[in-house]
Amino acid sequence: MAIKYAILGFLSWQALSGYDLKKLFEQAYFLYWSGNNNQIYTTLVQLHKDGAVTTEIDHQTSGPSRKIYTITDEGRQQLREWLLAGPELPQLRQPFFLQLMWADTLSPVELDELCAAYEHEMAIQLLMCQEKARRNELDPARSDRERLLWQLIAERWIGFYTEEVAWVQRLRAELAGKE
């Protein structure tokens, strides 16, 4: 359950409510959980049961009550053990490649349209990444080292989309050249 560590990570930065976490997950392009992810609430209950977080209710004067979650030493320890257990491997799923593999029934025009649409989508993702990295809304920046890590993660993400765009452009050029 990777989301467990994502939550513990954010809570290791500061105490947050489930709703706060949902907003952070939506904002952060480098996290892959989709918008409106209510798995967060059930995972928080689980973390509480496991003693990794404590919770207290914030009775706001304006607006509904919020449950604020705070990480415990036990939670910090679990996060640390996850890091020491070794690196997680990337899971890159490229169903578009599967489409290309079996796209030989398409006409040259249809195939180029498919690739052009993909190029367009990747260009949009790239712009969104760059814009979010530029605004730099989310950055705990507790140390130079942490700042560097976050910086490089953002760059890698931008790099991925940059290369994806360049690759599909090359693909389209080579397909056009073959006709």
Next chain:
Amino acid sequence: MAIKYAILGFLSWQALSGYDLKKLFEQAYFLYWSGNNNQIYTTLVQLHKDGAVTTEIDHQTSGPSRKIYTITDEGRQQLREWLLAGPELPQLRQPFFLQLMWADTLSPVELDELCAAYEHEMAIQLLMCQEKARRNELDPARSDRERLLWQLIAERWIGFYTEEVAWVQRLRAELAGKE
């Protein structure tokens, strides 16, 4: 259900048994389904129910009987419609980045060990990709265009791991420089 189209794709190339498909899925690094994926069998039953494939039993003289699946016109049509519906978007999950984001509790040595282990894993993946691309075991090659598509997909996969290795090397160098 992306695996449905992966299966239809392979069957659009040639008639295969469930076991053949399992072997192909294990071989193909560009497919993300894990080894020993028995989802294949249930999906084949579903595809048969939907009329996308037909099946006949091959009573082998040596070895157990095999169920050979053949794609139908209906199946080919479904595959084509999937292609025409537009490109699927990549789903890149990088839990390692999540680890780095919250790795500030690690000592410089622990952090470098984590990154070194990641670099090593990515280097292995890269070598495996390159070796499989070199051997080129799986290649329908029904046309020049199809050959080009497969070639470029292999290159993009190699490119991803190449960049991942280069990125983590840069990360380690910058971290070492900060100490």
Next chain:
DNA sequence: GTTGCCATGTAAGGTGTTACATGATTTA
């Protein structure tokens, strides 16, 4: 007064993974 945001949850479904089960044949 109704739209929209804050805030928390439940339930169902899709998809992929892992473990288990079975039995035949080939090879060492």
Next chain:
DNA sequence: TAAATCATGTAACACCTTACATGGCAAC
């Protein structure tokens, strides 16, 4: 005769997504 490979399947689980439900408060 033991191990490996061929071949098909079931069951349980993990994880993520989607839809639904509820209710308060603010703004227009």
